[in-house]
Amino acid sequence: MIFWDSSAIVPLITREAASQQMLETYKADTEMLVWWATELECVSAICRRERETALHAGHTSAALGRLKRLVENWHEVQAGDRVKSIARRLLRTHNLRTADALQLAAAILLGGSDVSRISFLTLDDRLRLAADKEGLYVVG
Numbered sequence: 001m002i003f004w005d006s007s008a009i010v011p012l013i014t015r016e017a018a019s020q021q022m023l024e025t026y027k028a029d030t031e032m033l034v035w036w037a038t039e040l041e042c043v044s045a046i047c048r049r050e051r052e053t054a055l056h057a058g059h060t061s062a063a064l065g066r067l068k069r070l071v072e073n074w075h076e077v078q079a080g081d082r083v084k085s086i087a088r089r090l091l092r093t094h095n096l097r098t099a100d101a102l103q104l105a106a107a108i109l110l111g112g113s114d115v116s117r118i119s120f121l122t123l124d125d126r127l128r129l130a131a132d133k134e135g136l137y138v139v140g
Helices: 006-013 019-028 038-051 057-073 081-093 098-111 125-133
Strands: 002-004 032-035 075-077 119-121
Touching: 002 006, 002 098, 006 019, 006 032, 006 038, 006 057, 032 038, 032 098, 038 057, 075 098, 081 098, 081 125, 098 125
Parallel strands: 002 032, 002 119, 032 075
Antiparallel strands: none
């Protein structure tokens, strides 16, 4: 299973340069791990694209429908004190935004004593670098 950052999920549900690559990755392993706010981050990205007129209203509805189908099948890491504690350390260690630190913390929590067993997928360069430095297997 792969832990998916929202930056890698959005191309699955909207047309982007990375859409084909993300679709191939998804088809190879359809069991997705995410953190509990990923759905909201994806909704935010879709609506932002609509507001910027990069996405038309009909396409927005279709993208939200595709997101709903993904949400029904993915596995979420819930928020909690341990995730928050790891994220706090990550914010002090890496150049990350809060949501990125929380996503990476969720993946690290899943890895337990061996984070290298967690595959981590992101299209965000800062998050990719931090995940690599933390010892996760970074996909791509």
